[in-house]
Every structure is written in C-alpha cells, then in structure tokens.
Amino acid sequence: MPADTPGRPRASPPAAEPASARRTPSKPRSAAEHRKSSKPAMEKRRRARVNASLAQLKALILDALSQDSARHSKLEKADILEMTVRHLRSVRRVHMTAALSADPAVLGKYRAGFNECLAEVNRFLAGCEDVPADVRSRLLGHLAACLGQLGPSRRTAPPPPAAEVPTPEVYVGSPPLPAFDGPFPPLRPGAAFALPLLQALTGAPPAAPLAGLQGRGVPWRPWLR
Amino acid sequence: MPADTPGRPRASPPAAEPASARRTPSKPRSAAEHRKSSKPAMEKRRRARVNASLAQLKALILDALSQDSARHSKLEKADILEMTVRHLRSVRRVHMTAALSADPAVLGKYRAGFNECLAEVNRFLAGCEDVPADVRSRLLGHLAACLGQLGPSRRTAPPPPAAEVPTPEVYVGSPPLPAFDGPFPPLRPGAAFALPLLQALTGAPPAAPLAGLQGRGVPWRPWLR
DNA sequence: GTTGACACGTGTCTTG
C-alpha cells in the first residue's frame, strides 16, 4: 500500500549511457578469467546464504507462533520477514515486561500493556493512508490521554495535575524505511474520561476474524485491500 | 556511513515509456499496456517489501544487541538474517526458562492493559464513521492477534506441545555456539529511537541474557574462507 | 489466459 513507491526519490538520472567497450583486452588470462566466470556463481552463493537463513527463520517463526509447521503454510519470502519483525517486536515487549516485573509496580504493567497497544495502533496507522490524518491524531491523542489518567506514572512529578501533555512514551517505530511514522501531532481531544473496565471484543468484533484466520501468523498485509 | 539510508543512491529507471505501440489491438490499450509495463515494477515492489522488513529487522536486532543502530553497521543483508536467527534461538531459550517461574500473575495485568486499550480503540472507532470499516476490523483483528500471542491466556490451549527444538534444521557450521547476544559495551549513550522510557524507568537493557564470545554480532561466515 | 513468486545473470557502485 504505501503506494507503490513510498516516495523514494532516487535522484539519479539514468543517463542512458551505452557503455562502450573500454576494456583493455590485455589480461593475464589465467586464474582471473575463471574468477570472472565465477561471478554468477558467487551471486548464487550469496542467495543461498540468505535463503538458508530465511528457511531457518521460517521454521523458527512458524513454531514460535505455534503454527503447525508446514501445514497450511504458503508463506512467501517477504511474509516470513514481516512475521519475524512482528514476532521480534512482541518478544521485545515481553522482555520489557519481565524487566518491570521485578518491582511491585503492577500498575506499571498495566500501563505498559496499554502503552504497547498504543504503539501498535500508531504503527498500524502509519501504514494506512486511507485513514484521515486527523482521525489518527485524535485517536492517538485520546489514547495518550487515557494513559495519562491511568494513574501516576512515576518519574514525573507525583502530582502533575495539569499537563497530561500528550507525550506518550510510545515507541514510534524505526525511522529508516517507512519514512512516515514520524512524531505524531500532539493533539488533545476534548473528550477524555474514565476508562471502563471491560473485556473488549467479547461479542463485539465488527468483523474481526480471530485466531484461526487472521489471528495467527498470517501474512496480514494491511495495505492489500 | 554504511548506507544507513534505505534509500540507497542508485540508478533509478524513470520507467521509460515506450510510446510506440507497435500493435494496435482494438482492445483498450490502457489495460494491456500497463499490464506489460508493470512487470518489472512489480518485482521492484516485491523487493521493496523484503527490504523494508529487512531494514526493520536490522533496527530491531541491532538494538536488541544494544549496538548502535548506524555506527559500525556493516551489516549486509544476509548477516542481518543470520543474526536474527541466532537471536530468535536465544530468545526461545529465555522464554522457556521464563515460563517456569513468572507465571500468569503479572502477565495477566499486562494483558489487561493491552486489552483495555483495545476496548478503547473499539469504542472510539465506533463513533467514527470516517474511517473505513475494513481498516477498523483489520486494526482490531491485528490487536487481538497481538493479544493472543502475548502469552498463554489461561483457558487457552494446554502447554505448547513440546515446543522444544525439533531442530530439523541443517545448520551448517557453528555447532556449539548456543547463545550469542554478546554486547561489548552494554553502554549506549545516544540510544537513538530506542525503547520507550518505560524501560528507562527500570534501567533494564533489552535482551542481553548471556555474555557471548564472538564480540559483536559477527557475521561469521563458516564456509567462506 | 493472467497473476504472482522465485532464481538467475548482469551492470553498477563501493571498498579495501
């Protein structure tokens, strides 16, 4: 989705240059010649290398997701990578959780969960341009506000009555590639209020295919339709 | 400057358009013509897809190893994958051991937080008609999936059926190297776009379970030389 | 038929 080309300006004129023969035909026709001929072969080895790792990754990620390996696996190359990325992200957050579990801040846990969800929403929305920008910021702002009044987040002044400034500690993904997920606009919705305590989608899945279809390690390409 | 920018300055074919249609079929050419021209373009998109995931993976693995994301990253494509494989393997071990001790006491809280955020998103989106329905369901589905793989939510499936290493892999070389994760200096000042400060609260570095030999994530190509 | 995925060989650019 991110359009075809996420706007990748590669300012480099093709400069149609018919490379004329300028090779000096004076070569020590010995080993060098065969080195040259092995260039395709080397490329092949390189490919084999990534493919090997890819296969291992596939196995790892497949069973990490408790998806019966092989069965119903039409994972294509890029899917493996994407799934791996997602899995690593999730792994990282549970690690963070583990670090938090040391101290009795259980509330911190709760906040961490909420926060991670927020980050996930942000990440997701970043790759979706069919959702208006203002909606996105409103959503994120709202969520941030919710987080803010979730309880005192230690480290800030204990009684910071005002200024639950939307500075959510979300981890906005890696900047390198997508080029979009920058800092989202600080926006505050007027309607922030207490949170209910409920189980969410028990009976309220608009169309959410749960585990089985979408749930497990499926490709899940958001941009594709 | 090891090509940090995913946008690597390279030739960019401006998709030259062969204006001369040597065959003028009575069919609407707008269809057929673009079909043909999109052949290389599609391949390019595919590549972009894996590269995107690859870049994200690089970032993830790099910070998991607490190495500076850009500095000294001569990581080449296949290296990222291999490092990822090693990391995932080590993570699995950790997970295994962690499963014994930390049980659903705290995890439940985390899930609760995540879950609550999910509910909030759901409620918010319900009153928002300018966001496409499918996006909404996809978001919720994704979040649900995240929650699902967050960990065993009691009442779900019994313990993973011997999630042990089936190790059906033909791992060339590196017999003994169990873990890896050997960050040299566990110190990282800049910490560009690292974790949310939640982690900073506890001062817990991301995954760094075992001290490893083999310095930083060395490519370590077994067969090559 | 088309569409999408993959492996291949080659050109181009960076680096030691």
Add this chain to the structure above:
DNA sequence: CAAGACACGTGTCAAC
C-alpha cells in the same frame, strides 16, 4: 584493479 554487495530486468514455473 579485484572482490564484494545490491538492484535491476527477464525467464520460468506454479497457481487461482
């Protein structure tokens, strides 16, 4: 200069 790495376009082959 060679060695290496990457992106590119194309041919081949399996599926809706």
